[in-house]
Amino acid sequence: MALTYNDAIEKYEPTLGLEVHVELNTHSKMFCGCATVFGAEPNTQTCPVCLGLPGSLPAVNGKAIESTILIGLALNCSIAPFSRFARKNYFYPDMPKNFQTSQFDEPICVNGYLDVEIDTDEGLKAFRVEIERVHMEEDTGKSLHVGGATGRIHGAEYSLLDYNRAGIPLVEIVTKIIPGTGKYAPAVARAYVTELRDILRSLGVSDVKMEQGSLRCDANVSLAEIGSGKLGTRSETKNVNSLRSVERAVSGEMVRQANRLEKGERIVQETRHFLEESGVTRPGRSKEQAEDYRYFPEPDLVPVTPDAEWIEALRATLPEKPSLRRKRLQAEWNVPDKEMTSMVNAELLDTVEETVLLGSDPTKARSWWLGEISRLANEKEVAATSLITPAQVAEVISLIASGDLTDKLARQVVEGVISGEGTPAQVIEKRGLKVVSDDSALMVAIEAAIAAQPDTAERIRGGNIPAAGALIGAVMKATGGQADAAKVRELLLKHLGQS
Amino acid sequence: MIRNSAAAMADALSKKEITSVELTQLHLDRIDAVDSQVHAFLHVDREGALSQAAAVDAKRAAGEKLSPLAGVPLALKDVMTQKGIPTTAGSKILEGWRPPYDSTVVTNLKANGIVILGKTNMDEFAMGSSTENSAYGTTHNPWDLDRIPGGSGGGSAASLAAFQAPLAIGTDTGGSIRQPAAVTGTVGVKPTYGGVSRYGLIAFSSSLDQAGPCARTVLDAALLHEAIAGYDKKDSTSINAPVPAVVAAAKKLDVKGLKIGVVKELSGDGYQAGVKSRFDEALQELVSAGAEIVEVSCPNFEYALAAYYLIAPSEASSNLARFDSMRYGIRVGDDGSAGAEEVMRMTREVGFGKEVKRRIILGTYALSSGYYDAYYGSAQKVRTLIVQDFAKAFAHADVLVSPTCPTTAFKIGEKSNDPLAMYLNDIATIPVNMAGIGGMSLPVGLSPDDGLPVGFQIMSAAMKDDLMYQVGGTLEAALLSKWGAPILTNAPELAAK
Numbered sequence: 001m002a003l004t005y006n007d008a009i010e011k012y013e014p015t016l017g018l019e020v021h022v023e024l025n026t027h028s029k030m031f032c033g034c035a036t037v038f039g040a041e042p043n044t045q046t047c048p049v050c051l052g053l054p055g056s057l058p059a060v061n062g063k064a065i066e067s068t069i070l071i072g073l074a075l076n077c078s079i080a081p082f083s084r085f086a087r088k089n090y091f092y093p094d095m096p097k098n099f100q101t102s103q104f105d106e107p108i109c110v111n112g113y114l115d116v117e118i119d120t121d122e123g124l125k126a127f128r129v130e131i132e133r134v135h136m137e138e139d140t141g142k143s144l145h146v147g148g149a150t151g152r153i154h155g156a157e158y159s160l161l162d163y164n165r166a167g168i169p170l171v172e173i174v175t176k177i178i179p180g181t182g183k184y185a186p187a188v189a190r191a192y193v194t195e196l197r198d199i200l201r202s203l204g205v206s207d208v209k210m211e212q213g214s215l216r217c218d219a220n221v222s223l224a225e226i227g228s229g230k231l232g233t234r235s236e237t238k239n240v241n242s243l244r245s246v247e248r249a250v251s252g253e254m255v256r257q258a259n260r261l262e263k264g265e266r267i268v269q270e271t272r273h274f275l276e277e278s279g280v281t282r283p284g285r286s287k288e289q290a291e292d293y294r295y296f297p298e299p300d301l302v303p304v305t306p307d308a309e310w311i312e313a314l315r316a317t318l319p320e321k322p323s324l325r326r327k328r329l330q331a332e333w334n335v336p337d338k339e340m341t342s343m344v345n346a347e348l349l350d351t352v353e354e355t356v357l358l359g360s361d362p363t364k365a366r367s368w369w370l371g372e373i374s375r376l377a378n379e380k381e382v383a384a385t386s387l388i389t390p391a392q393v394a395e396v397i398s399l400i401a402s403g404d405l406t407d408k409l410a411r412q413v414v415e416g417v418i419s420g421e422g423t424p425a426q427v428i429e430k431r432g433l434k435v436v437s438d439d440s441a442l443m444v445a446i447e448a449a450i451a452a453q454p455d456t457a458e459r460i461r462g463g464n465i466p467a468a469g470a471l472i473g474a475v476m477k478a479t480g481g482q483a484d485a486a487k488v489r490e491l492l493l494k495h496l497g498q499s
Numbered sequence: 500m501i502r503n504s505a506a507a508m509a510d511a512l513s514k515k516e517i518t519s520v521e522l523t524q525l526h527l528d529r530i531d532a533v534d535s536q537v538h539a540f541l542h543v544d545r546e547g548a549l550s551q552a553a554a555v556d557a558k559r560a561a562g563e564k565l566s567p568l569a570g571v572p573l574a575l576k577d578v579m580t581q582k583g584i585p586t587t588a589g590s591k592i593l594e595g596w597r598p599p600y601d602s603t604v605v606t607n608l609k610a611n612g613i614v615i616l617g618k619t620n621m622d623e624f625a626m627g628s629s630t631e632n633s634a635y636g637t638t639h640n641p642w643d644l645d646r647i648p649g650g651s652g653g654g655s656a657a658s659l660a661a662f663q664a665p666l667a668i669g670t671d672t673g674g675s676i677r678q679p680a681a682v683t684g685t686v687g688v689k690p691t692y693g694g695v696s697r698y699g700l701i702a703f704s705s706s707l708d709q710a711g712p713c714a715r716t717v718l719d720a721a722l723l724h725e726a727i728a729g730y731d732k733k734d735s736t737s738i739n740a741p742v743p744a745v746v747a748a749a750k751k752l753d754v755k756g757l758k759i760g761v762v763k764e765l766s767g768d769g770y771q772a773g774v775k776s777r778f779d780e781a782l783q784e785l786v787s788a789g790a791e792i793v794e795v796s797c798p799n800f801e802y803a804l805a806a807y808y809l810i811a812p813s814e815a816s817s818n819l820a821r822f823d824s825m826r827y828g829i830r831v832g833d834d835g836s837a838g839a840e841e842v843m844r845m846t847r848e849v850g851f852g853k854e855v856k857r858r859i860i861l862g863t864y865a866l867s868s869g870y871y872d873a874y875y876g877s878a879q880k881v882r883t884l885i886v887q888d889f890a891k892a893f894a895h896a897d898v899l900v901s902p903t904c905p906t907t908a909f910k911i912g913e914k915s916n917d918p919l920a921m922y923l924n925d926i927a928t929i930p931v932n933m934a935g936i937g938g939m940s941l942p943v944g945l946s947p948d949d950g951l952p953v954g955f956q957i958m959s960a961a962m963k964d965d966l967m968y969q970v971g972g973t974l975e976a977a978l979l980s981k982w983g984a985p986i987l988t989n990a991p992e993l994a995a996k
Contacts, residue, residue: 048600052821054593055580055602055699059735087817089866093839098820159839161825294866296875299705299814301735 005251008223008258014185015231016178016250017220018129020196022171022206023139023213024067029167030138031058031101038212042162050167052096057300060085064136064169065108065304067205069314071171072109072134074199074321079311083108085136085298090291094141094161102137102172104295108304109134114199116191117323118184119341125184129192130176141166171206177231185221185254190247193217197243198322210241217246218271221253223261232257233267237281239274249274253281329353333362343370351385358394361401368393372411376418387418395424406484409433435484439491442475442483446492449474460496468492501525502987505571505665505719512559512570519552519559519570523614526572530616530663532995538638539648539658541577542585543617548572555612567746568722569612574664576655577618578625579710580699581605584615588701589623589651591634592850593828602699603731604668604710611726616664619654623852624819625675625703627651628924631915632854639911640683642951642990646908649679655713656683661993666723667713672703673807674904674928676711677940681903681954684942684986686720686971687713691961692935693738695724696731702818704811705736707932715987717941717971721749724964740962748965749972755789757970760896764800765927765956771906773946777953778902781943784977785970793896797888799881803930804922806881809865809874810933815855816862822850857918885933893960898970901927903940903954927956937964941971942986943978952986 003011029036032049048056072079086104112131117124142165147157173196181188197208197215207214217240222232235257237249252274257267272281320328326349330340333356343349348369355365369384373393377384396413399405405413405428416427428434449471450457459467468489475488500508500517511517527545534540555570575581578588580598582605587593601609608615622632630638630653640648641660648657655667656679669676671689680687688711695710702708712723728742761782766775782792824830824846825839832845851859865874892899904924914921931938940954955974959967979985 048598051826053580053598053600053827054586054588054596054701054821055598056600057698057734059733089817089820091820091823091840091843093823093825093843096821096826098823099817290868292868294817294863294868294871296813296817296866296871299736300702 003255003258003262005255008254009183011225012223012254012258012261013182013226013228014250014254015222015224015234016175016181016185016189017234018175018178018189018192019218019220020173020193021216021218022071022173022200022208023215024064024169024171025204025206025214026061026063026067026169028061030061030064030136030169031167034167036168038207038214040164042160042164045164046166050096051163052098058101058298060301060304061169065306066314067169067203068108068134068136068171069306069311070203070205070318071173071200072112073311073315074203074318075109075112075114075131075134075173077109077112077131077134079306080106080108080110081308082106082303082305084303085301086295087298089294092140093159094143094163094166096141096163096166100137100140101298101301103135106297107133107135114192114195115323116188116195118187118191120184120187127178127181127184127188127191129178129188132174132176134171134173137170137172139165139168139170186247186251189219189250190243193246194243195323202319202322202325210243213241216240219246219249219253221250221257222267223254223257232261233269235267235269235281236271237274238271238284241276245274245276248279249281252279256281333366335362335366339366339370346370346374346384348374348384351390354390355394355397358391360394360397364397364400365393368397368414372414376415388414392417392424399424399428403484404435405433406435409435409482432480433482435482442479442488442491443495445475445478445483446471446488446495448478450495457496460493460498463498465493465498501529501662501665503665504716505568505714506716506722508571508665509568509722513565515559519555519614520549522570523548523552523572523616526616526664529661533661533993534663536639536644536993537641537657537661537663538636539574539619539654539661539663540617541587541589541620541635541654544584544615547584548614548616551609551612551614555614558612566611566726568666568726570614571666572614572616572664573608573723574617574619574655574658574667575605575608575615576652576668576670577621578670578701579604579668580701581615581618584618586618586701587635588625589621589630589633589635590822590850590852590855591829592822592846594634595829596827598699600699603696603733604727605699607727607729608668613666613723613726619652619658619667621654621675622651623855624701624815625651625670625672625708626815626854626858628674628678628921629909629911629914630654631911632852634852637911640908641993642684642908645910646951647682647911649682649908651675652679652687652713656680656685656687659683659685659713659715660987660990665715666719668710668727669713670700670708670710671928671932671938672707672709672811673932674925676713677903677928677938677954677956678924680713680940681942681956682908682952684952684990685713685715686717686939686941687711688720688724688939688964688967689931689937690724690728690964691738691937692932693736694742694937694962694964695728696734696737698731698733702814704814705818706814707807707811709932715985717939717968717975718746718749720939721745721968721972724968738962743962743965745965745968748968751969752973752976753789754785754970754973757790757898757966758896759785759790759792759970760795760892760899761792762800762892762899762901763794763796764798765901769905769923769926770902771946771948773948774902774904774906774953777944777946778955781955781974781978782900784974784981788973788977790970795892795895795899797885797892797930799884799888800930802881803885803933804926806878806885807925807929807933808861808922809878810882812858812862813865813875813878814862816859816866819851819855819859822847824850854918882933885930886935889930889934889936889960897959898966899958901956901958903927903956907946907949907951907953931958936961937967939967939971941975943974944982944986945989
């Protein structure tokens with residue numbers, strides 16, 4: 001019988017290693033001035049340098065170095081006073097020079113760590129993930145294999161090449177091996193990538209969109225029998241395109257390897273591709289025969305030698321760590337754990353904070369974004385933040401606070417803004433949604449209601465307060481529901497001598 | 500007129516004694532008359548040259564201020580990209596490629612109004628010392644058409660010696676400017692590494708390649724040097740500092756008080772007797788002019804050649820990987836039956852010549868895991884030792900000197916089956932590239948044993964290029980007054996065919 005995940009962790013201890021590739025969001029490429037816009041027409045963002053034309057030479061993008069140093073600092077790394085680019089030599093049609101300009105034995109950032117927390121049945125658990133290195137390299141072009149069943153180069157009729165991506169700055173962040181995570185290995189992997197993504201986002205150095213490939217994770221997993229003190233043979237799973245997939249890929253690989261080991265089969269050292277639909281991995285390239293990339297220092301580039309003063313200046317610009325910021329905001333806003341988690345998972349923390357900074361009550365801001373707006377966003381299958389701005393939400397909240405809108409009217413205003421009818425003020429104006437708060441206008445409606453139902457008015461005068469409901473209803477009807485019912489009641493009772 | 504120096508031509512142009520169109524046409528006519536024998540050119544851009552010349556003439560007529568060499572024609576080594584002009588680097592693999600961009604050297608030439616006549620022949624990817632490795636036929640030495648014109652820049656040097664152009668651009672990785680200059684009786688300068696931008700120079704060995712001026716006089720070389728040199732942000736290894744004042748230095752004609760260091764290791768065994776005697780006579784001229792001669796020792800030069808033949812092929816194996824038929828150049832086997840990898844393999848099989856393949860294999864091996872430290876790693880250490888040798892030598896001397904090559908021009912075919920003998924030709928020029936310093940070759944007479952030109956090498960420390968021009972200019976003037984006429988007046992007349 002096949003082992004389940006629970007069986008697997010009874011007997012085997014996993015060891016993780018994570019490699020994350022991040023596309024920097026610099027306006028130009030790593031070694032030339034070409035634009036880096038995602039999704040542009042194929043081969044329109046190219047030049048002699050990123051096409052690797054004979055005679056062309058690279059020149060380093062200073063902004064990319066700055067971004068990489070920031071990443072290293074945020075991950076508690078040492079920044080090397082001297083680092084070099086190296087050429088990684090191998091032939092592939094989407095690599096214009098047939099070598100990738102990368103870093104090898106002299107990376108720019110080394111020896112850092114990232115602390116992560118995972119939510120378990122036994123409460124929050126902390127893990128420290130040690131970072132081996134952070135280095136810079138250039139991305140390759142993209143191949144599109146046409147014809148054939150698999151979309152892979154083998155069996156394809158022909159291939160199309162798009163070099164727009166060739167030369168986009170990439171930063172590779174490599175962990176040391178992560179031992180001791182046990183049954184939490186999948187959760188730790190996910191928490192690490194999540195925390196890393198949040199840090200990168202807070203630094204503003206990357207779009208960190210896993211679905212667009214601007215953040216890509218390769219998960220190395222190996223198993224060894226618990227207590228054996230050994231390290232098993234690892235596999236490297238690629239193509240993991242979401243946070244959820246990171247978790248699924250690790251657990252899937254653990255189960256697959258446990259079942260092989262259980263049957264006495266060996267683990268093949270290879271790259272594997274994660275299949276999003278089934279959650280399993282299929283074999284890719286074997287790494288049994290170590291590839292020889294013939295690395296050597298890139299002679300076309302001078303060494304990178306950032307001075308200490310610059311590094312310290314960059315360190316001073318580091319934003320608050322996302323984990324600390326979450327803790328601070330949770331305390332300041334007094335948010336229960338569960339709600340905090342849903343706000344973070346919905347990726348609305350920044351948006352809510354922005355709304356709060358515009359003067360809104362934190363609880364109200366949170367409930368609008370996670371409630372009504374998220375509901376509408378889910379209906380439309382878009383991001384909540386694409387529907388309405390924090391400023392507009394703050395405006396609506398402030399109109400409720402001032403009594404100009406009721407909750408019910410406010411929902412209509414929000415709906416109007418989302419339907420493209422303009423700003424909250426414009427929607428209120430167009431739809432005539434403002435609460436009728438002008439006492440004299442209300443009094444006209446109240447007097448009209450009294451005149452229409454003199455008997456009811458008499459009963460109220462005689463002390464039958466509940467009878468007021470009929471007159472209040474009439475006023476609300478007359479004002480199209482835009483009056484504040486409490487206010488109507490107050491004015492009515494006062495007018496009839498009952499307060 | 501075509502036998503004049505570039506400076507004299509520039510003077511005639513500025514005095515409006517001749518137009519650039521006329522001057523260019525004279526050179527095009529000369530190319531038509533003699534290039535079937537010399538084969539210095541792979542491509543002659545008649546229309547382009549004449550229209551560049553016409554543009555300069557128009558500017559001159561309009562009274563615009565022009566740079567010193569404006570309107571003077573030049574021959575460009577085929578390793579430099581020029582927008583829209585066929586550029587092959589002497590290789591079949593690039594047959595038919597027209598670059599979509601100008602190299603920085605070409606940009607600078609155009610900005611100076613220098614007229615580009617065409618592209619000159621060379622050993623494939625600058626690998627060779629004779630142009631016999633060109634995929635497009637050998638260039639012949641105008642001094643003796645049965646002899647090699649040197650290499651890799653044999654086409655550029657021969658075009659000067661055959662009066663097809665007064666100026667040329669060369670590139671020098673291990674001697675490819677200086678050795679051709681030596682064997683053709685012309686002047687060639689490898690500037691300090693980083694002095695001239697490499698952007699658009701099709702790379703052979705990135706850490707050694709350097710473009711530089713080729714001319715018939717030291718002053719002409721200096722004028723061209725100042726036109727093409729300078730910082731370029733497109734080349735990270737280019738030096739961000741003012742260009743040494745080489746024109747002023749070439750005009751100084753004074754070496755009083757300068758110390759000239761003779762490198763002990765670059766003479767003696769293996770050096771042709773006639774080369775040695777002309778070298779010694781030239782030294783005497785410098786002494787007469789007031790210089791002091793000292794002997795310096797550079798013990799690690801012994802290993803320079805071996806180290807060079809690890810570093811240069813290693814870098815080349817990587818630099819030449821891009822020639823895979825996917826984006827430019829020839830493509831072999833693209834009939835739909837073979838995959839991309841197979842097409843790459845077949846293209847490289849057909850597109851590269853024997854010497855290029857030899858060096859790619861050598862370099863691939865030297866960089867391989869398990870061999871890297873022993874080969875590439877050790878070679879880099881030797882390089883450091885050579886740098887130190889030079890530093891010590893320059894502590895005792897302002898410039899260093901040696902014969903440029905051990906011999907005069909050898910016969911075509913004489914060494915083409917003996918790569919090691921061929922490699923030895925560069926023994927005196929290679930250390931300069933390994934250390935990234937400046938080197939110049941200028942003619943110091945004809946070897947008494949065979950009547951062929953002998954080259955004299957002057958080496959100067961990094962960014963002290965002006966010193967070698969100062970010494971070279973002084974020596975040239977002294978020899979000219981002794982000879983009464985430029986050395987090239989001794990070259991046989993080429994019959995127009």
